[in-house]
Amino acid sequence: MSDVALEAAWAKLNRLAAQPEAAAIRPLFAADPERFARFSQHGAGMLLDRSKTSISDEVQAALFDLAREAGVERQRDAMANGALVNVTEGRAALHMALRGFLPGAREASADAAATREQMRVFTEAVHRGEIRGATNQRFDTVLNIGIGGSDLGPVMVGRALWRAGDPMRPIHLGNVDGHGWETVLPMLDARRTLVLISSKTFTTMETMANAQLVRDWMEASVGKLGASSHFAALSTNLKATEAFGIAADRVFPFRDWVGGRFSLWSAIGLSLALSLGWERFQALLDGAAEMDRHFLDAPLEENLPILLALTEAWHVNGLGLHRRAVLPYDERLRRLPAHLQQLEMESLGKRVRSDGTPVGRATGSVVFGEPGTSAQHSFLQLIHQGPEMVPVDFILVARPDHRHAENHRILLANGLAQAEALLTGRDRAGVEADMRAAGADEATVARLLPHRIFPGNRPSVTIVLPHLDPASLGSLIALYEHKVFVLGALWGINPFDQWGVELGKVLATPLVAELQDGAPAGTHDSSTAGLLAEVLRLQSHP
Numbered sequence: 252m253s254d255v256a257l258e259a260a261w262a263k264l265n266r267l268a269a270q271p272e273a274a275a276i277r278p279l280f281a282a283d284p285e286r287f288a289r290f291s292q293h294g295a296g297m298l299l300d301r302s303k304t305s306i307s308d309e310v311q312a313a314l315f316d317l318a319r320e321a322g323v324e325r326q327r328d329a330m331a332n333g334a335l336v337n338v339t340e341g342r343a344a345l346h347m348a349l350r351g352f353l354p355g356a357r358e359a360s361a362d363a364a365a366t367r368e369q370m371r372v373f374t375e376a377v378h379r380g381e382i383r384g385a386t387n388q389r390f391d392t393v394l395n396i397g398i399g400g401s402d403l404g405p406v407m408v409g410r411a412l413w414r415a416g417d418p419m420r421p422i423h424l425g426n427v428d429g430h431g432w433e434t435v436l437p438m439l440d441a442r443r444t445l446v447l448i449s450s451k452t453f454t455t456m457e458t459m460a461n462a463q464l465v466r467d468w469m470e471a472s473v474g475k476l477g478a479s480s481h482f483a484a485l486s487t488n489l490k491a492t493e494a495f496g497i498a499a500d501r502v503f504p505f506r507d508w509v510g511g512r513f514s515l516w517s518a519i520g521l522s523l524a525l526s527l528g529w530e531r532f533q534a535l536l537d538g539a540a541e542m543d544r545h546f547l548d549a550p551l552e553e554n555l556p557i558l559l560a561l562t563e564a565w566h567v568n569g570l571g572l573h574r575r576a577v578l579p580y581d582e583r584l585r586r587l588p589a590h591l592q593q594l595e596m597e598s599l600g601k602r603v604r605s606d607g608t609p610v611g612r613a614t615g616s617v618v619f620g621e622p623g624t625s626a627q628h629s630f631l632q633l634i635h636q637g638p639e640m641v642p643v644d645f646i647l648v649a650r651p652d653h654r655h656a657e658n659h660r661i662l663l664a665n666g667l668a669q670a671e672a673l674l675t676g677r678d679r680a681g682v683e684a685d686m687r688a689a690g691a692d693e694a695t696v697a698r699l700l701p702h703r704i705f706p707g708n709r710p711s712v713t714i715v716l717p718h719l720d721p722a723s724l725g726s727l728i729a730l731y732e733h734k735v736f737v738l739g740a741l742w743g744i745n746p747f748d749q750w751g752v753e754l755g756k757v758l759a760t761p762l763v764a765e766l767q768d769g770a771p772a773g774t775h776d777s778s779t780a781g782l783l784a785e786v787l788r789l790q791s792h793p
């Protein structure tokens with residue numbers, strides 16, 4: 252591998268992307284009746300179909316060359332062996348050790364297993380009623396306080412898997428907005444609530460403010476002495492958890508080699524273990540471990556995370572498509588797009604490579620999404636007929652967990668139909684024939700024709716899960732985690748740091764005081780100073 256060879260591989264891809272028909276998909280189907288079979292792969296129990304993209308055999312070969320020249324497999328193995336792949340923070344990225352044994356990272360694997368055991372013992376003791384609150388009542392609710400990776404993953408998995416009758420009810424407090432607390436407060440009985448303060452750093456302003464709010468409420472409800480039995484902390488910062496007053500046996504630690512957005516498998520997943528039960532949490536980890544084995548073992552050409560990443564590289568760097576929609580056709584996955592937003596955009600929003608040189612090409616996509624079919628009735632119009640193409644990830648689940656077979660058929664039919672419509676579009680002849688058959692006169696046909704034509708050739712990938720259960724969800728999340736890693740490897744960037752979000756945090760600190768006392772002249776740009784003054788004026792003259 253050399254920089255020259257890597258740049259040559261990018262140049263080859265760019266040449267293919269510059270060809271006039273580079274974005275056309277329909278001709279690829281017309282030319283190859285086996286296209287679906289050749290461009291869809293099974294792995295870790297799911298199917299990934301990339302046939303509805305404009306990746307031809309030639310483009311595919313160029314993408315594989317690119318992956319080889321970028322050393323994707325070598326970089327993957329280095330990550331699994333504990334190399335300090337997070338170069339700006341001098342850390343490894345060993346989230347795979349949280350869900351399976353990594354022979355190249357024995358110490359990390361053993362460390363993760365020890366915390367897992369601590370979590371299991373605690374979870375089962377809470378469920379058996381051996382660990383109770385200050386008033387000797389059993390805990391029936393777990394309140395997770397955390398934000399970003401200490402919230403989004405647990406929320407997303409909880410929404411996907413939790414059912415009435417499961418061991419505990421999960422409630423999440425993420426945003427520092429007091430309205431969030433006011434919303435969850437009526438759902439809580441302090442005597443039966445176990446509070447988890449989830450924060451890798453245990454310094455995040457929002458989480459610490461909410462933790463203080465909840466502690467005050469708990470102390471007022473069950474007394475200062477008893478309140479501590481209602482708290483546990485999930486963190487890497489053991490000094491700070493102690494300073495907050497969390498008993499040592501109520502701290503579930505993890506290591507700095509767990510990135511926030513990769514942390515739901517760590518102690519940060521405790522709210523999931525408590526709410527879903529240990530077996531289902533373990534099954535989630537097992538599902539992720541199955542995808543890890545696939546990622547580590549499958550050849551490049553059959554490796555789902557690598558194939559998904561290469562598809563994205565084709566769209567982002569080849570075709571210049573910088574937005575992507577994620578449409579799970581399963582209401583239970585309604586928070587998956589939010590989780591992927593952090594996973595992908597916080598990881599891949601980088602302008603320099605790991606060596607500090609400009610990356611020189613686009614990185615990452617703007618990710619957004621909603622469950623289908625609801626998304627069809629809000630923003631899919633832009634994806635069908637807007638002038639710019641927006642690739643879509645469709646996620647379909649074959650077998651539902653309800654008995655409403657007709658509803659499920661309608662749901663899946665719509666998912667399949669949207670992907671088909673994006674591909675095929677609606678051409679002039681078809682629209683004209685339809686309108687004439689409906690009795691439109693020629694003037695009306697001519698006037699409405701441009702509005703009713705769909706260009707088609709709009710790319711999508713489809714992921715099919717047999718069933719949504721802890722294992723398949725674990726595999727699905729791990730698929731996207733590894734995709735992000737592969738994209739980082741292709742672009743030469745570090746997907747494990749997030750310096751960009753630090754500046755806003757630093758600037759917020761003095762502003763908290765200035766929202767009480769005002770800011771001395773010249774502290775801020777005129778816009779920030781003007782907005783601050785306006786808020787203070789409105790607060791003092793309601």
Ligand code: F6P
Nearest residue numbers: 398399400401450451452455511
């Ligand atoms: O927004 C930046 C960030 O550091 C995320 O990466 C992280 O998931 C989140 O804040 C919360 O951090 P912590 O778990 O340390 O409270």
